[in-house]
Amino acid sequence: MARDWKSLVDQMLDNARDAGTFDNLPGNGKPLHLEDDSHVPSEMKLAHKMLKEHDLTPEWIMQGKDIDALRERLLADMRKGWRLFQGAQADADRSNMPLHNRKRNESTWQRTQETYRTTALRLNREIMTYNLKVPPGFPHKALFDVERELQRLMNLT
Template structure:
């Protein structure tokens, strides 16, 4: 599509929305006056949030986005753990999830972001010769 076609479609959509507002078509919508139920999409890059929401509402969450959500949850869980053995197990689980995510990606892996996270985790976890069984 050319830029002119997109501009035309955008203008047409805006005109139809204004007309519907003036005619009161939006006045009796279900949920009016109640707060929106917003998703926790902080783990999704800002430029992908709209596409993510459309896919999620359609029940078609991409595997990469689902994996990113699981990694985000695991990171939060890991930051709250105090038991060293459990932290070690969760770190292994997190590393496996990151490896799987990297296999799903269609673009080059951004090692810098994961290396920074890894360095922070290693700095917070005490190291000893005892490994959990």
């Protein structure tokens, strides 16, 4: 049924095209301008248009993408580290020296968390710099709360 309608509509369009119905439409033969810049504040539209025409990206946009990538990488590393810690603790429980191995694993996990905190500090410095550069009207990025993310990870299991 749907195929019949489609072929009927296609046939009607073909007939109209053959009859020249679409030949004298305004803008015929000109490129379509499909860019939507409604997200750009009015005072930034000219600058945005010029940058876009010359295939340039403002530095703050590139920095924002770098921040997003670093945030995702840190979260992925934290998830992986937590899974490894849990696996190591399960292995320790099956070992012939469970107490010793669990303590060693916990010590390693503490050091690993410190590397996450250091990376989060660097990420938050980047975010603060980004938030100072972003033009008015564009949203700021929230700081990365490493302690909240660690708690969230540990509470999932």
